[in-house]
Amino acid sequence: MTSGFLDHPDCLAHDTGPSHPERASRQTAVRAHLERTGLLAELELDRPEPADENSILAVHGREYLQLVQREAQTASTRLDPDTVAGPGSERAARLASGGVLKAIARVRKGDWSNAFVACRPPGHHAEKDRAMGFCLFNHVAVGARYLIEHEGLERVAIVDWDVHHGNGTQHSFEKDSQVFYASLHQYPFYPGTGAANERGIGAGEGATLNLPMAEGSGDSKWMQAFENALLPALEAFDPQFLIISAGFDGHRDDPLAGLELSSQTYKEMTRGLVQLCEQRAIGLVSSLEGGYDLESLGNSACSHVEALLEAKPRTNSGQALHPHQPGS
Numbered sequence: 001m002t003s004g005f006l007d008h009p010d011c012l013a014h015d016t017g018p019s020h021p022e023r024a025s026r027q028t029a030v031r032a033h034l035e036r037t038g039l040l041a042e043l044e045l046d047r048p049e050p051a052d053e054n055s056i057l058a059v060h061g062r063e064y065l066q067l068v069q070r071e072a073q074t075a076s077t078r079l080d081p082d083t084v085a086g087p088g089s090e091r092a093a094r095l096a097s098g099g100v101l102k103a104i105a106r107v108r109k110g111d112w113s114n115a116f117v118a119c120r121p122p123g124h125h126a127e128k129d130r131a132m133g134f135c136l137f138n139h140v141a142v143g144a145r146y147l148i149e150h151e152g153l154e155r156v157a158i159v160d161w162d163v164h165h166g167n168g169t170q171h172s173f174e175k176d177s178q179v180f181y182a183s184l185h186q187y188p189f190y191p192g193t194g195a196a197n198e199r200g201i202g203a204g205e206g207a208t209l210n211l212p213m214a215e216g217s218g219d220s221k222w223m224q225a226f227e228n229a230l231l232p233a234l235e236a237f238d239p240q241f242l243i244i245s246a247g248f249d250g251h252r253d254d255p256l257a258g259l260e261l262s263s264q265t266y267k268e269m270t271r272g273l274v275q276l277c278e279q280r281a282i283g284l285v286s287s288l289e290g291g292y293d294l295e296s297l298g299n300s301a302c303s304h305v306e307a308l309l310e311a312k313p314r315t316n317s318g319q320a321l322h323p324h325q326p327g328s
């Protein structure tokens, strides 16, 4: 049993224009780096189908979905100051959400230990009723909702290590005790959310964990927060499935942010999460978010995949079979 890898050539047709940082060459850079390092040959490749309308509507409003569909029939327009949609965009975003759904299905079936979905556009800024920050549909939210509503899971965790806070994901689940959202991000920074005192609302209180990092933070500070705060909170939540919002824009060479991470940190974080999932016999799927310097994006994605490939085969399909009971 190996790790799965999903991308789709139609995601390249989401055309953001000649000078936009979220461009098609990001996706091709990830694949090219994996190919060059020989890692692609170790992965099992698959292609997503577009997420069905109901999966999207479990996270987004109908009017917003119709707006994206309408825009997809015309020339490129801006849905927010940073987010462009054109003829190929709705299909690309649906494929990216569908990639997470397919990866979840195949990991739960036992085909793969874990899987990496390297589609675009990214998703974690997308809100229920609006596009934001290069994102149209929130792929990790679509995946988590599916696991709760259709697979009957009671506890799903999302770890978001993109350098930007995943406002859309947090807002999707902040009132929900069944989905734990943990984010490490530069703060204060775009999109402005993600303060440490944002911990969830009502029944969801405590199921949101924000670990804001000051501009200029490097590997050791970041890993300290990951190991001392994020991992213990994740263990305490006791998830039945883990989804990673895998953005690589915290890298020191990234043009959009101000952290000083090396690609090695993405390997170490992945390793920590892979080990946690092995101990609990639960599934893991990661979904590409940001990362705008092609070289460091490619290298960081390779580091991530190297650690995914270290996973030992699971003895069950990641369903809630491990003996640890909630509350014990």
Ligand SMILES: [Zn+2]
Binding pocket: 162, 163, 164, 247, 249, 289, 290, 291
């Ligand atoms: Zn980002």
